[in-house]
Amino acid sequence: MSLTSSFTxxxxxxxxxxxxxxxxxxxxxxxxxxQKKLNQEDVKHVILNLKDVTFMDSSGIGVxxxxxxxxxxxxxxxxxxxxxxxxxRIFEMxxxxxxxxxxxNEQYALDSLGVAS
Amino acid sequence: MKNEMELTFxxxxxxxxxxxxxxxAFVTQLDPTMDELTEIKTVVSEAVTNAIIHxxxxxxxxxxxxxxxxxxxxxxxxxxxDEGVGIENIYEVKEPLYTSKPHLERSGMGFTIxxxxxxxxxxISEKGHGTTVIMKKQLTKTKTVCH
Numbered sequence: 459m460s461l462t463s464s465f466t467x468x469x470x471x472x473x474x475x476x477x478x479x480x481x482x483x484x485x486x487x488x489x490x491x492x493q494k495k496l497n498q499e500d501v502k503h504v505i506l507n508l509k510d511v512t513f514m515d516s517s518g519i520g521v522x523x524x525x526x527x528x529x530x531x532x533x534x535x536x537x538x539x540x541x542x543x544x545x546x547r548i549f550e551m552x553x554x555x556x557x558x559x560x561x562x563n564e565q566y567a568l569d570s571l572g573v574a575s
Numbered sequence: 576m577k578n579e580m581e582l583t584f585x586x587x588x589x590x591x592x593x594x595x596x597x598x599x600a601f602v603t604q605l606d607p608t609m610d611e612l613t614e615i616k617t618v619v620s621e622a623v624t625n626a627i628i629h630x631x632x633x634x635x636x637x638x639x640x641x642x643x644x645x646x647x648x649x650x651x652x653x654x655x656x657d658e659g660v661g662i663e664n665i666y667e668v669k670e671p672l673y674t675s676k677p678h679l680e681r682s683g684m685g686f687t688i689x690x691x692x693x694x695x696x697x698x699i700s701e702k703g704h705g706t707t708v709i710m711k712k713q714l715t716k717t718k719t720v721c722h
Contacts, residue, residue, distance in 0.1 A: 459592070460592070479592060481588075481591050481592060481595075481620050481624065482588055482591055482620075482624040482627070482628065483588035483589055483591050483592065485680070486588070489680060513595075513613070513616065513617075513620075515617050515620040515621055515624070515685075515688070516621060516624075516681075516682045516683075516684040516685050516688055517620075517624060517681075517682070519682040519684055520679075520680040520681050520682040521680055523680070523682060524680040544610065544613045544617075548617075548684070548688065551671075551684065551687060551688060551691060552671075552672070552682055552684045552687075553672075
């Protein structure tokens with residue numbers, strides 16, 4: 459199962475929804491698409507919705523950390539939502555939970571960034 | 576119940592998903608829990624990715640080999656081998672967050688994940704001759720039956 463990604467802009471927030479398996483093979487493509495969107499759109503913050511991600515390894519952590527650095531550099535915030543327990547374990551191991559804010563679902567994440575529903 | 580399988584495939588990143596799915600399918604005979612299956616698929620993905628990116632420097636015409644053995648009751652051993660550049664300093668690569676390729680956005684968490692998801696991890700490597708990663712895991716024997 460490969461990875462599909464969709465990008466939506468809500469006010470100054472880029473919402474990235476992923477579905478499928480995020481490994482090294484998919485991370486390379488995701489990085490390109492994500493960076494392109496960040497450059498194209500006039501956004502400050504990013505919400506990453508992992509609800510439909512069924513598998514993720516350390517390559518996924520790499521691509522997330524890369525985007526985290528870019529977003530923070532521009533004064534924005536990266537919020538990750540709808541994360542499953544096994545992916546959360548890898549986040550915890552790599553120290554990601556200390557720097558990235560988690561939200562229960564996309565709506566909560568949007569609310570926390572002040573996007574009107 | 577003794578059993579084993581071997582798998583050889585080209586060092587292309589598309590095969591990372593194939594490798595973890597195949598090992599996962601072999602392991603189902605041990606009736607693993609969902610967590611155990613996820614852990615096994617993750618460590619296979621990590622080791623195969625290392626072989627492709629680091630062992631073979633992303634050369635796509637080399638071979639990665641996997642051997643899986645079920646030794647005793649519910650004890651799984653996975654060997655993942657490449658004939659690539661090898662690792663100079665094994666202690667260094669096992670450090671959490673260490674990566675030799677930061678420009679490729681590698682997180683440096685591969686071996687840390689392998690160590691924590693499996694019971695044991697052994698790295699045999701010789702510079703210029705390749706790397707073999709041997710991981711063992713004892714799967715739980717008794718399963719809760721849900722009706």
